[in-house]
Amino acid sequence: MDLFNPQIDENTNLLPQDGTVNYFGKLFSREKANFYRDTLLNTIEWKNDEAIIFGKLILTKRKVAWYGDKEFEYTYSNTTKKALPWTAELLELKKIIEEKTGETFNSCLLNLYHSGEEGMAWHSDAEKDLKKNGAIGSVSFGAERKFSFKHKQTKETVSVILEHGSLLVMKDETQTHWLHRLPPTKTTSKPRVNLTFRTIVG
Template sequence: MPDAEVYLLKEFLSGPAAEALFAVLEAKAAWKQEKIKLFGKQIDQPRLTVWYADAGKAYTYSGLTWEPLPWLPELSEVRKNLESLTGTFFNSVLLNLYRHGQDSMGWHSDDEPELGQNPTIASLTLGQERSFHFRHRTQPELKHKLILPSGSLLLMASETQHHWQHQVPKSAKPLEPRINLTFRFIE
């Protein structure tokens, strides 16, 4: 992909490790369904979310400000392993629970000011594999689709967020739940 630095590691976690982490997070995470403003209307987000981060690392997107919850031990362990693998420091993680095929995330870039100029986003998938789409902001013919299996790690770095948008589209097929963890550094 031009204007991007994207890596996919399909087996960051083994099958059993991914299943175990999914079960823990599904049960222990403080899931919420917040309302967001879309085209001037307040609607329920089409997924459940929760924000864990170091103290004082709030995050604002789609008109919502997330105050950090203290790290769960399991999330701290994943963070430590990610930092060792990538050489990047992460102080926060946004969890998304896609309960079925109708839960989704629309086109966006992770380009909020608190993420800094060229953020590195480490995205870990657990549970149902899902399609993940990219499109270039200024060259609409440039598109890319990936399938993200359980245990996979997608790393987006450098100028990726400046030039590309991404989404997790709705699916008409019946799908099992998926949890996505996006580790970030909040300035």
């Protein structure tokens, strides 16, 4: 497995083929990143995520929230969610990420992992509500965690450490050819907040 070298260059594609992933590193000072982490922890309407698996309603330990330009409906894991209107900090972050990436976004899915015990299993973000091959801007605050990609055919893996206040962008054919996950870890008991800015169509 390749663990991405921390010589950060936002123009380097972390994937060897079939998609583009750029790691921009930390966008914010420690103080500013702490401010966003604490404000998001306190002001976002966090709820345990619902999934229907083999016909059974499951509540995840991880919490989620969904915000957007309008009351988009978004379906994944067999459940439909409705977007809430942007908070001041989310709009501020959206603008910063749009300027940094040259992309535009109309919604954001937020995840709160209370400790290293919580993670997210292998998946790709290619639901029908999402713009095909649209960019996804992933901003992280709080505990540093490893994030991994696995090619659907070759099974090749690539990993990167997502730092406090950092930005990662996934685009082009990444969701078609690669899975990604946030592995659980025993190395931290601190919370992490992740924001994925996306484009919903329809």
